[in-house]
Amino acid sequence: MYDAPTLERDVTEAKTKFSARNVQVWYGDTHAIKDVSVEIEDKTVTAFIGPSGCGKSTFLRCLNRMNDTIDICRVEGDILLDGEDIYDRHIDPVQLRAKVGMVFQKPNPFPKSIYDNVAYGPKIHGMTRSRAELDETVETALRRAALWDEVKDRLDSPGTGLSGGQQQRLCIARAVATKPEVLLMDEPCSALDPIATAQVEELIDELRARFSVVIVTHSMQQAARVSQKTAFFHLGELVEFGETGHIFTNPEDERTESYITGRIG
């Protein structure tokens, strides 16, 4: 099913979710992101591709201010979420991260039960009033992560006991349980086998109905399969950004073409 031409996907009705303008990131003296401007649309999967160390993960981590946890990291420029600058003084990164969920490269379930993993976000944000409501939230999140049927009988067993693919879907469930508006995924399939990867990719396509999804990936095939928009990063610069079909069939920049045909990377 993923072999269908990506050109035909419908991307016209989108509205801008994230708007980044002239973003610069420094790690100490290293200029990791150079002048990146990009518009990320709602209900769309946007893929960031590029060779290792090109800054795509760094940029992704700017979108929910995870870079704040790194002392030497400095971000300049404007990143607007629904028109509001997320690096503004009065924005609380804690609230921002509840709105912009994240899934990491390596599955990182907490060493708690499956239920507690998913309930973690809703609990700390006080999203539910009763146990029944929390149960429902957990079930919905697990269903959205296509994991419910596999774990519904063992919600009390530890999340770390699941297989790698299940763990990653558990992390996705944990992220969607707080009802975010945007879901950031940092190479979510790099630690998974092909079957688990296919499941997660299918899931990403379903998540698009509710969230704006931004996915960093090493695999160009994956970007082509799951995304509607693709951004190609190279050496900290955003080289090209556009519709996925367009980028993969008709890249405008020479570097993009070199990368997708395998000459650099």
Add this chain to the structure above:
Amino acid sequence: MTLFAFLILLVAVVTGYILNLRAARAIRAGGANLHSLDGFHGGFSALVTLVPTFLLIILWLLFQGTIIEALVKASLPSGTLDGLGVGEVQLLMSEIRSIAGGRVFGTPEDWKLAAADHLVSLRATSSWLLVAVTSVMVIGLIYLSRRTVSAEFRARHGFERIVHGLMVACATVAIFVTIGIVASLVFETYRFFQMVPFWDFVLGTSWEPQIPLREDQIAAEGAFGMLPVFLGTLVIAFVAMFIATPIGLLSAIYLHEFASSRVRSVVKPVLEILAGVPTVVYGFFAILVIAPAIRSFGTDLGLPIAPNTALAAGSVMGIMLVPFISSFADDALGAVPRSLRDGSLAVGATQAETISKVLFPAAIPGIVGGILLAVSRAIGETMIVVMAAGLIAKMTINPLDSVTTVTVQIVTLLIGDTAFDSPKTLAAFALGMVLFLMTLIINIFALRIVRKYREIYD
């Protein structure tokens, strides 16, 4: 002479190593493919020579004294040992030994001088014999291991097997020492309970163990109830942990999560200096600073406070234990993978929520390990208590009173005159047993807790 035997062994080990190494190299130079590297052939020879010979020398040294003494006794004129007690025989033998060593007092009988001469000659023979046996043995072993060198011989396997055996032996040493310690405790404790009824000891509320050891001594009647001593230990340990646990944990969390690297690089070493201060110095601190402070504070409030208080000893002990807990907790927090922290922050948890709900549960085993170590130290600590809390056993849980602890009492019982057939001395072993059981129970208890609450991450 003994030194000479060891020298021979050392030379033999090196020689065997070199011989086998050369032999292996020669085979390799001849174009053959050896199973094991040359070094393993050499190492095999070295170990084969070293281990049995070394054991022989050690056993020889351990038993030569006993054997020579038995020989000397047998050579004494018949009838001299008849009717003598164990002590008198020992006395006689030590007299002979000192004559053999050249320290003659008075004019000893001729047969004693003869026995001393015999002792000297036996010792000389034994030394020469040791050197001779060692030499023969190492030559034989070097020869045997030299003959093994061949392309097919699996010297690496042999070498590994011997090293494996040595490791097993080392591990068993620890186990046997533990068993030995427990056994000696149990044995003496048993003797104590033959003199003092078990329940009088366990449930007695009065501790006055300074009973007379000789007929003419004037001393206490004697009462061996352990409860006051036991309570004293608990009170002091409780006070210490009450101070050490929160300070240790919170400082660890601050250092690990909130402190900038510059603050950390200063505070952490300073905290670790605390762990290196001798306990006697803590004792001074307790007597000179803390105890007067508590006392004057009490006087201001109108409370009568003893000059030696459990509070003074316990709080200083608590300060001593802070670095244990904080460095264990710091390590445990540091061992929690960064990905868990990121995962928690990414769903919008605050730093405090991340610490209390994710990091802390994952770090529990290490943290409890540190606390446990601190508790064991608190229970076993002697010096601070001797100096700051006093020696009087009082049946109280008031930390403002003067108390004593199990370890302090053991020390006072074993200082000065001791006789191993008096309940006064044997009581020390019974107290030791109590201490041992106490730490054992705490350990088991803590392991249970850890197993129940820990969250395993991979």
